[in-house]
Amino acid sequence: AQRVTQPEKLLSVFKGAPVELKCNYSYSGSPELFWYVQYSRQRLQLLLRHISRESIKGFTADLNKGETSFHLKKPFAQEEDSAMYYCALSHASGGSYIPTFGRGTSLIVHP
Amino acid sequence: GAVVSQHPSWVICKSGTSVKIECRSLDFQATTMFWYRQFPKQSLMLMATSNEGSKATYEQGVEKDKFLINHASLTLSTLTVTSAHPEDSSFYICSARAGLVFDTQYFGPGTRLTVL
Numbered sequence: 001a002q003r004v005t006q007p008e009k010l011l012s013v014f015k016g017a018p019v020e021l022k023c024n025y026s027y028s029g030s031p032e033l034f035w036y037v038q039y040s041r042q043r044l045q046l047l048l049r050h051i052s053r054e055s056i057k058g059f060t061a062d063l064n065k066g067e068t069s070f071h072l073k074k075p076f077a078q079e080e081d082s083a084m085y086y087c088a089l090s091h092a093s094g095g096s097y098i099p100t101f102g103r104g105t106s107l108i109v110h111p
Numbered sequence: 112g113a114v115v116s117q118h119p120s121w122v123i124c125k126s127g128t129s130v131k132i133e134c135r136s137l138d139f140q141a142t143t144m145f146w147y148r149q150f151p152k153q154s155l156m157l158m159a160t161s162n163e164g165s166k167a168t169y170e171q172g173v174e175k176d177k178f179l180i181n182h183a184s185l186t187l188s189t190l191t192v193t194s195a196h197p198e199d200s201s202f203y204i205c206s207a208r209a210g211l212v213f214d215t216q217y218f219g220p221g222t223r224l225t226v227l
Contacts, residue, residue, distance in 0.1 A: 036218075044155075044204070044218040086154065093160075093168075099145065099216065103154040 002027040002091045006102035013077050014110050021072040021105045023061075023087030032090040032097070033070040035061055039083045047072075047085070057081070077109045113139045115207045117219035124195055125227055132190045132222045134205030140185035141207035145216065146178070149202040161188050195226040 003026045013019055025031055035047040048056045050063040050070060061072045070087060087102040114137040124130050134144060143162050147155040159180050161167040167180035177199075179191040188207075192199055202223055206216040 043220045044206075046215045049215075098157060098160050098168075100157070101155045 002089055002100050004087050004089050004100050004102035006085075006087055006105050008105045009103070010106045010108070012108045012110065015079055016076050019072075019074045019077045019081070019107065019109075021085050021087075021107065023070045023072065023102060025068050025070065025087075025089050027068075027089055027091055029092060031063070033061075033063055034088045034090065034099075035059070035070075035072050036086040036088060036101075037083050038086070044086070077107075079109045079111055082107055082109045113137075113207075113209075113215075113217045115141075115205065115217045115219040117203075117205055117222050119222060120220060121223040121225075123225045123227065126196050127194055129191055129193045130195055130224060132192075132203055132205075132224075134188045134190070134207070134219050136186045136207040136217070139207075139209050139217075141188075141209060142185065143208045144182055144188040145206045145208070146180060146188075146190050147204040147206070149204055149221070155204060158190075192224065195224070197226045200224055200226045 005024045007022050033050045036044050037047040038044045059074045061070050063070050084104050084106050086104045088099045090097050090099050116135045118133045146158045148158050149155050157170050158173045159167045159169045161180050161182040163182050163185050169175045182188040202221050204221040206218045208216050
C-alpha cells in the first residue's frame with residue numbers, strides 16, 4: 001500500500017536559515033509527487049510537483065527513487081514561508097489516480 | 112487561476128439531521144473531485160473520489176450510506192452527511208482536478224461542520 005511519511009510535525013528555524021522538510025514515500029509503482037502548502041487562514045494550494053522540476057518561491061524538491069524521498073528545500077527561509085506543508089503522492093487505483101497525503105509539517109520561521 | 116468554492120463555509124446542526132455541502136469548480140470543468148476530512152492538527156484524510164456521471168469510490172472505512180456523494184455535472188459535486196452525529200463534526204474539504212494524474216488539484220476553502 002502507498003504511504004507518505006513526513007517525520008517532523010513541526011520545524012522551527014530563523015529567518016535566513018536553510019530549510020529542509022522531509023518526505024518519504026512507499027509505493028510499488030512510478031510515483032507522482034507533490035508538495036502542497038497551506039498558509040494561515042487560506043486554502044491548500046499546490047507548491048510544486050516533481051515532474052515540473054521547477055523552483056517556486058525559492059523552494060525545490062528532488063525525487064530520489066533510491067531513497068524514496070522527495071524532500072522540500074529552501075536555502076534561505078523567509079518569515080512568509082511560515083505555513084503548513086503537505087507532501088502528497090498520486091497513485092493509480094481502480095482506473096483513476098488518487099492522492100495520498102502525509103500528515104503535514106508546520107514550518108515556523110522566526111524573525 | 113482555477114477556483115473551487117464550497118458552500119456553506121460553516122454549518123451547525125442538530126444530531127440526526129442531514130447536511131449537504133456543495134463543491135463547485137468555478138472556471139474549469141472538473142472530471143474528478145475529491146472529498147477530504149481534516150481533523151484538528153492532522154492531515155487530510157481522503158474520503159472518496161468522485162468522477163462526473165459515475166458513482167463515487169469510497170476509501171476503506173468510509174461509510175457510503177452515511178456520506179452520500181453526487182457528482183452530477185462537471186462543475187458540481189455534493190457531499191451529504193446523513194443522520195449526522197457529534198463524531199461527524201469536522202472540517203470537510205473538496206478538491207477538483209481537470210483531468211490527468213499530474214494535473215493540479217485545486218482545493219476549496221473547506222466547510223466546518225459542527226453537530227450538536
